[in-house]
Amino acid sequence: MADAEFLAVLTTIDSEDRAQRLAASAVEQRLAACAQIDGPIRSVYQWQGKIEADAEWRVLYKTTAARYPELEAHIKRVHTYDTPEVIVTPITAGSDEYLAWLRTETVG
Numbered sequence: 886m887a888d889a890e891f892l893a894v895l896t897t898i899d900s901e902d903r904a905q906r907l908a909a910s911a912v913e914q915r916l917a918a919c920a921q922i923d924g925p926i927r928s929v930y931q932w933q934g935k936i937e938a939d940a941e942w943r944v945l946y947k948t949t950a951a952r953y954p955e956l957e958a959h960i961k962r963v964h965t966y967d968t969p970e971v972i973v974t975p976i977t978a979g980s981d982e983y984l985a986w987l988r989t990e991t992v993g
Contacts, residue, residue, distance in 0.1 A: 889975030891984055892948050896960050897928060897941040897970050904942035907963055916956040917946035918990035947976070952991045 894917070898904050901924065908920035924942030931937070948956050957971055976984075 889977060890950055891976035891979065891987055892950055892953055893974045893976055894946040894948060894953065894956055894960075895943065895970065895972045895974070896946075896964065897924075897926070897943050898964065898966070899939065899941055901925075901942050903965060904944050907960065908944050908946075910963060911946060911956060911959055914955075914959065915991050915993055916952050916959055917948040918987040919947050921945045947987055949988060949991045952993065955993075 896907065898907060901922070904922045904924065908922055911917045912920055922942055922944055925940040926943055927938060928941045929936065929938045946956060953973065960969055960971055979987075
């Protein structure tokens with residue numbers, strides 16, 4: 886991740902409305918150039934010693950490495966989970982035009 890200028894950041898949350906709020910608030914603050922919401926998806930996981938299965942909505946942000954620390958802090962602050970999922974994948978290539986747009990839209 887240290888060498889990637891651009892990142893895809895993933896989180897999940899328990900309602901479409903909350904996903905919309907997470908996505909819109911990050912884009913409004915220019916922490917991400919865009920956020921895509923899909924769902925519902927079905928998540929199966931262990932929590933506090935029990936197997937859980939819940940409907941969730943996935944939010945995928947596109948951002949820069951420079952904005953990532955603020956985006957992560959924002960997700961943790963706004964999210965309703967005790968331990969929100971935050972997974973980062975480096976974007977190693979993309980069209981010059983799209984990456985230029987992503988850079989422009991995340992200038993703080």
